Amino acid sequence: MPTTDQVMQALGTVNDPEIGQPITDLGMVDGVDVADDGKVTVDVLLTVPGCPMKDTITREVTGAVQKVEGVTAVEVRLGSMTEQQRASVAEKVRGGAGRAPGGQVVIPFAEADNPTKVVAIASGKGGVGKSSVTANLAVALAKEGLNVGVLDADVWGYSIPRMLGVEGKPVAFNNMVMPLQAHGVKVISIGFFVDSERPVIWRGPMLHRALQQFLADVHWGDLDFLLCDLPPGTGDIAISLAQMLPNADMLVVTTPQQAAQRVALRAGQMTAQTGMRVSGVIENMATFVAPDTGKEYRIFGEGGGQLLAAELDTELWGQIPIDTRLREGSDNGTPLVVADPDAPASQRFTEMAKRLAKTKTSLVGRSLPLKF
């Protein structure tokens, strides 16, 4: 006969799919009954009634309990939490992050002892591939076994949801927002909260508040990396975000073209006024290899990435070739690093992800937290 303890132990291996923590820790297991014939009945309380994940939870609970020796059948009975139970889960999950006692917003990533490495991906102008780089780099990092989040802060030209193939609305849970997930990466974008057919017409202060909430009130969990896709250029949003994330590193994306390199320089120089630091330059659309002849063309000229890196006193991290499959992958929600990990562009992303993974080390000498 299996014991209740054994069943509870098995249930401890099941995570709530949205919160990402064991259902036993979250108080979601309301009761376990083991009958003489080995049939186990588990009462599970969902955090919200009609939770869209109820089938997943039922399946995972059943699967975990079935593995316990002596179990002959499993029945999962679903109920939902009371307001009070929900508040206690929210408190547990939040762990004090998000709001200081006076109600001030606290951005955990800005805290000196926060272990997450924040990397802002910037560019001088639109269309150089900043979002494609963010999406592929994020997935490449996740493939290295790291916990990765992407904050799509490109508020007017958000494209990360499409590139990563994430759709839907994040679930709000007691003033906390659960990010969506795709290809092993957690994602939050303004695109989840607005009508995709209409332009975002929010004014600066609203966008500033939205970004602040994305950083403070989204349940990111324990991230190794948070990649922020900045809007192109040096506008208000990029500066706001840089001020909210004083410990962040910045990777600047440019094409080899001189005109692009010159404007990218301004984006990189923005870090001088904020606490961020440029950690490298990525040159995108560096070369094009004709599939039929194998001949290499430098459509956008050459040297921009190297020159930019020298001017920003940093290093050129890599050169990504033009690959039509990269564009197709961005359009259909499967980044090239997933669709074809051996493609030269994917290999560059993987090399850069490995390099980035190595930078997640010392937090010594970082700035103190910012409070709003």
Ligand SMILES: Nc1ncnc2c1ncn2[C@@H]1O[C@H](COP(=O)(O)OP(=O)(O)OP(=O)(O)O)[C@@H](O)[C@H]1O
């Ligand atoms: N190396 C590449 N090869 C082929 N197509 C690419 C490459 N990099 C980016 N693209 C394509 O170029 C277009 C612009 O890229 P992307 O949206 O990533 O640029 P961006 O700098 O983020 O632009 P914005 O900031 O305006 O959103 C997209 O259609 C993308 O799929």
